[in-house]
Amino acid sequence: MIASRPARPDPASVLEDRGYRLTGPRRSVIRLLDRKEEGFSAEDICEELPGVGRATVYRTIRLLLDAGVLCKLALPDGAPKYSLARVEHHHHTFCVTCGNVGEFRDTTIERLLRTIGADIAGEIVGHRMEFYIVCRACLEAPER
Amino acid sequence: MIASRPARPDPASVLEDRGYRLTGPRRSVIRLLDRKEEGFSAEDICEELPGVGRATVYRTIRLLLDAGVLCKLALPDGAPKYSLARVEHHHHTFCVTCGNVGEFRDTTIERLLRTIGADIAGEIVGHRMEFYIVCRACLEAPER
């Protein structure tokens, strides 16, 4: 068995399940996203797929976000990056050096949410949590 | 003693301490921000201060962000909101109903950060954490 990775929902099937057509442009976008490990911007996709219209790229991204198979995260300065979701509910690490996006689940966080829920004057309806890191590879990489 | 609030660094003094001039436009911006409890956008400020140029509003906001006396947070859809900082290091709650911004410190979070630090393959250099809530007042408010 080769380097197994946690199962990742297939974006194409997810779109179909939701009643959307699996068209040429959508396939192109999904195929490209699927190959990306680093966080990417919508404009990256537009540039790499000159045959697909900008509006369609943004529309497809929105469908995938709504379906929960794509995540939108914010860099420290607020700039948006996207990353395909690999596991169900998770949070992100973003390497500020190489742009790699990691996912992690930590039960401490779920506990934290409950603890905070008791502290906060109101009802928690959502949250956002991102960790900016320098990943192992970048820490170990010889300066270049 | 009247409803004491945690000490808040004075934005004007902070700017002066950093060697910036305390000019008329900057005073206007700071005076306005100081009165705002809800999260506000930069354009809100521009509209409420027609005598101050847009560029100056954004520049002042940036100075205050850099100085750490103003916080920039992101709504669930990523839209930016600002809020004056009241305490040193904290996280935010944003009421999705009324827009009120709360701050809180919870030692669970600091512990969480250490725990996660051990899990993550790399070095944490920053983080972002926001909780979207419906605040007590909105929960209790009669539907309108």
Add this chain to the structure above:
DNA sequence: CGATCATATGATACTTAGTCTCATCTTTTA
């Protein structure tokens, strides 16, 4: 198979959030 009709697409205009430029205006300081 082919007509029909909902759906999707792409070009383009627009919006929002913010930065940049540069000539002018204030402050500070000498």
Add this chain to the structure above:
DNA sequence: TAAAAGATGAGACTAAGTATCATATGATCG
């Protein structure tokens, strides 16, 4: 009070994303 440093405002520009609308695609039915 003149010179230099710093701040301002008008407006052009950029980035990220949405809206509009005429055209193209593709699923389904006869």
